[in-house]
Amino acid sequence: MRLSRLFAAFGLGTLLIIEPAIAAPFLSVDIQQSASNPVETGFQALAEADFAGKTYTTTEGDVTASISNYSNTGRTADFPPDSGAFTYGQLLEDYVFLINSTGRIHLTLSGPGIHANQDYQVTLYAYWANANTEGTATGDSTFFSFDPSSDTTGSTGSVFIPDAPGQPTSNDQYAYTGVWRSDTASLEIDAYTLKAGNPRFAFINGFEISQAPEPSVSLFAAGAVTLLLHRGRRAH
Ligand SMILES: [Ca+2]
Ligand SMILES: [Ca+2]
Numbered sequence: 001m002r003l004s005r006l007f008a009a010f011g012l013g014t015l016l017i018i019e020p021a022i023a024a025p026f027l028s029v030d031i032q033q034s035a036s037n038p039v040e041t042g043f044q045a046l047a048e049a050d051f052a053g054k055t056y057t058t059t060e061g062d063v064t065a066s067i068s069n070y071s072n073t074g075r076t077a078d079f080p081p082d083s084g085a086f087t088y089g090q091l092l093e094d095y096v097f098l099i100n101s102t103g104r105i106h107l108t109l110s111g112p113g114i115h116a117n118q119d120y121q122v123t124l125y126a127y128w129a130n131a132n133t134e135g136t137a138t139g140d141s142t143f144f145s146f147d148p149s150s151d152t153t154g155s156t157g158s159v160f161i162p163d164a165p166g167q168p169t170s171n172d173q174y175a176y177t178g179v180w181r182s183d184t185a186s187l188e189i190d191a192y193t194l195k196a197g198n199p200r201f202a203f204i205n206g207f208e209i210s211q212a213p214e215p216s217v218s219l220f221a222a223g224a225v226t227l228l229l230h231r232g233r234r235a236h
Contacts, residue, residue, distance in 0.1 A: 023121070025208035026058045026113070029065060033073035033094045040091035043206060048073045048096070061113035063209075069106040071098045074203070076127075088171050092127040097203035103192070105202045109209060110186035119181045119212035124191055125205040127174040152188055154180035174205070179212045 030043035039045045046054055046065055053066040075094050082089045098105050107124075114120070180187050187209075192202040 023210040023213065025123075025210040026060045027056055027063050027065075027109075028206070028208045029056070030091050030206045031067070031073075031094060031096050031204060033075045037075065037094050038090040040088060040206070043091060051096075055111065058113050060211075062111045063109055063113035064111040066108045066110075067096055067105065067204075068108075069098065069103055070096045070202075073097070085170055086173075088125070088174070091125060092174060092205045095127070095203045095205040098192070099202075103202065104190035105192065105204055107189040107191060107204070107207065108186060109189070112185075114182075114185050114187055116183055116185050117181060119179050120187060121177060121179050121210045121212040122187070122189060123175050123177040123208045124189075125175050125207065126191075126203055127205055152180050152182045154178050 028040075028043040029046045030040045032039065032045045032047040035045055035047040035049065044056055046067070051067040051070075053064050055062050055064045073094065073096050076092075096105060109120075109122075180189060182188065191204055
């Protein structure tokens with residue numbers, strides 16, 4: 001009996017390990033073609049006029065965001081409306097874009113709020129109403145891939161964008177989240193959205209940054225809970 005209870009306690013501990021705490025973003029930015037367009041609730045505006053660098057006050061310290069290597073900004077006519085769990089319509093309305101066969105939009109996050117050699121979780125939002133009617137992609141899908149630049153380490157990956165402009169069912173259908181770390185107090189993120197054929201369309205509607213989950217803390221918490229449960233059951 002005691003052994004089975006111990007296994008039960010370990011089972012709960014394992015659940016805690018595989019479900020690390022998700023840190024709340026300390027900076028959420030809605031990229032805007034014009035500062036007068038609607039800004040998503042909970043986000044702060046970054047209009048094209050401020051792409052050279054805009055400083056935000058955050059709980060981690062000041063963070064300056066800048067965007068370079070882009071062609072222009074845009075605003076899609078039939079941006080996805082808020083619907084059910086999807087409530088980011090005003091975030092995806094405006095975007096910065098680049099049309100280039102090889103280029104990438106460059107996003108820099110720097111300042112006292114960004115520390116060297118620390119992991120940051122960055123979510124990039126990408127949506128464009130015409131994504132499925134341009135280029136030579138086959139089928140009804142588009143993959144958007146994001147890369148960190150060479151002076152950072154981090155994740156690369158793709159996110160599936162369904163052919164449902166105006167009908168998103170969840171926020172993550174239009175988002176990619178990766179972990180970036182820099183050896184300086186500046187995160188340099190090169191982003192492109194990969195689509196079959198040329199030119200390459202790159203666009204970002206907004207982004208969020210948070211502290212990356214720390215597995216060691218989760219392991220410690222899981223171990224502590226396991227020990228407490230085991231002791232508590234032994235006491236009865
Ligand atoms: Ca907006
Ligand atoms: Ca936007």
